[in-house]
Amino acid sequence: MKQHPLCTDTEHGPTILDLPIDNGLKHEWAELQTRRHFLGRAGKVMGWAALASLGSGEAVMGLVREPQQRSAPLPSPETLRLPNFAPRAQRAIYLFMSGGPPQMDLFDYKPKLAALFDTDMPDSVRGAQRLTGMSSGQSRFPIAPSHWGFKQYGKQGAWISDLLPYTGKMADDIAIIRSTNTDAINHEPAIMLMNTGNMNTGKPCLGSWLSYGLGSMNNNLPTFMVMMTKKNEEENNQPTSSRLWSSGFLSSEHAGVSLRSAGDPVLYLNNPQGVDGAVRRKMLDAVSEINRQTYEELGDPETHSRIAQYEMAYRMQTSVPELTDLSKEPKTTWDLYGPDARVPGTFAYNCLMARRMAERGVRFTQIYKRGWDVHTHAVGLLPMLCGETDRGAYALVTDLKQRGLLDDTLVVWSGEFGRTVYSQGGITKEDYGRDHHPRCFTTWMAGGGVKPGITFGETDDFSYNVVKDSVPVRDFNATILHCLGIDHNKLTFKAQGLDQKLTGTTPAKVVDELLI
């Protein structure tokens, strides 16, 4: 019998009653169904009828007749034709130093500053720059030379602070970029800009773009994983949150999956008591079937994401315990990463996990370490921060290298901005603080097609302005995408009337000098 187009809800298809679930549940459903069904469906039919009489009836009928055509096929690596060219890196690991590490205390060696201790920074250096509210009221801007010495490391003699002896050991494997610079001076916009290419919340982050553009290498683990480092209460911890690994307007299956730093890495991953794998599977099949019906009814692509996420969670029940089981790691691993690595949630532990994720085909891993926001007491805090991160980062790069994974794994180390050469608040021989500084900061990259053992970019004598080879955030991100085989102008998604991309609307360029 041919149905009226407004009555598609009465079509015969598989119903809940056909599903492989308990009869009791079916009964319960049937009871609920009668009232809910009547009210819900009746309301909808009335709505359609009203809409049809208001506007062009045919348009509505068209909608009703072809529900499957309501949503256009979603873009995928297939339709995007990615990678655009053969990539150097298959995957990337991003060590995010949240808070803004002070470049002149770690990498940007400025020996001339020693003689200028506690003298006023020349106005010409700062120019007309607006400072943050935290130091703009200061009557003077006393220069604070770094408290620590620097040594040259590696074949090219890269200058690295005594705070980072392990990083010094891998100087020949990393490309230090001293001329990175950003447009934002405060944490939230700066960290968003770094991660999403836009200061406003709501855009997809780098990992989501990679997941969307390149897809998964291992269906049993998320494409994009995030690990938080346990917070050190003595440090000034700026908050981080899931908006930093959000998929923005991309489908939510591209959002980062964050592992907890203590306890179960993923909550509720284990089956509850009395539920075995077979029951869980049966339940998921039923949920998936219901979701599929909802999708057919409403055509909302987010329903697909939901189905995919249930399936991923199910597979993670076996893959995550295997991933986090460090019992088979040889002694050499612990010798390399240090004793910290045995404690879940430490930076070293996360670095070891990142290596294991790289081995298991996770496309993008991001490790956050907070606490770099050293407005005060930098002399006390920096040895702590460096002690927590230096060895882990070195161990990760070295481990990837010896295992032959650094060839196709890109490692990135970066904060969201740098810090001022002048001291925030007072300055003594023993201590100083540093405010946010967007005009220059130091980052490094390693592996995955990046030229090893180079130092790129120069700042002025005050580590305040870039004087050579500026690398704005958009170029930094364009270069990361290039290593992964992506032309940053071609990885786009239409949203809000714009072909959105990670590098934004200001023209960006790949920094060729950093590439092999």
Add this chain to the structure above:
Amino acid sequence: MSSVTQVGPQTSQENESVQPASTRSKWMLVCVSAFLLLALLWAFAPDGQAHASWQQFLGRFHPLAVHLPIGLLLLVPVLEIGGRFRPSLREAAGFVLVCAAVCSIGAVVLGMLLAHGGGFAKEAVRGHMWAGLILTIAVITCTFLRSSWITGRSSFLYPVVLLAVLALTAWTGHQGGALTYGKTYLTEFAPAFIKQLEPHKTYPPVDPVSVYVTRIQPILDSNCITCHSGAKVKGGLQLDTYAHLMDGGSSGEVIAASHPEKSLLFTRITLPAEHPKFMPSEGKPPLTAKDIAWIRAWVQQGASPSSTTLVGMELKPAHIDDPIPQVGDYSGLTSQIEQIESSLGIKLDRVSAKPADGLVLRTIGVSQKFDDADLAKLEPLAPYIVDAELGHTKVTDNSFATLAKMPHLRAIHLEETSIDGRNIKQLTGLAELRYLNLSSTRVTKQALSDIAPLKTLQHIYSYNTPAAPVPVP
């Protein structure tokens, strides 16, 4: 016919008495008007700079006004010849000629305003201007010659000058048309046999690795050709090929080799952005300083189509990855690939959007069960696999035989497998293999020496194996 020929002499007889004085004053008039026109030229010399906008406003009526004297001039010979049969037509000819002279003067004045006000200075404009001036003076001369021709005193001067005027009209008109529509406008869609007659400038051949091809044409391609090639040829200028570039446009040649400051192509892109003549026009983004520097250096150093170096410019090649060997096109095998993927639970990812870059075999999702037999099932796709990621799987040394059948393998991952490398010799036939990962396997020193003959191998990893005792960090 004989009666008609008498008309001239009869009229002349009537005017005989006044002739000497009026002739002199007429010639004075010709000289004065010629002098005035030349003075105009001096006042409104086209010097290459734009002037008052009222000049341009009036000047832009030149293309409109110019057609009136042309029409009138063409009518004169018709009337003169027709006058042989109908005398009334001949009487009209004199009047029409005077009208043509007056209109010519008007058109010339407007033309000068256009050239002066609009800042035209090129050869083509000068040529057109001089031709127009001479034509106007010739027309004025004609009006006076005609009266003596009517009286029969000089029987050949007037027809000769009139003929010259007509020829000059055609020539000047053509020049003007070329200025407005471009040199190639007339002949663009001409049949081949006409095109052959067209004089063709020949240029030296373009070298595919020259600075022109690698640096200059790309700048033109991304900034200029939307308005200067194909269907849209603004200003008669096409910038899509070297020959078109050198041909120039309505305003003449745009490249003066070795003289960027005299090259329109260069001067127009370096004007202030708000200048009406600035290029790219219509608010399109200006060229970058780098692009401009390239164009300047290239023109300065001869605008050559074949030179591969430019003094003072760093010719850093665009970033090109090592060329990777190409494999066959697998795009026809999509269904077979998908079928193998789903039956084995593996992934066969393309290296890039270009099928010739090959496929990557990923087994990490099924590493717990992927074994030699599974690998053997991939044989139909052997020619397309360039990267075999078999780490953490159950493959054994028996798999080397299958791997050896994949001629385009560039990378093999065998880390964390149980192989010991006894059959590794079989890989020595893989001429493109560059990367071999044997970390955390049972591979021996003997196996490493077995693989040594493979000279293409750049990276071999044997961390945590009997072959390489683990270094203590």
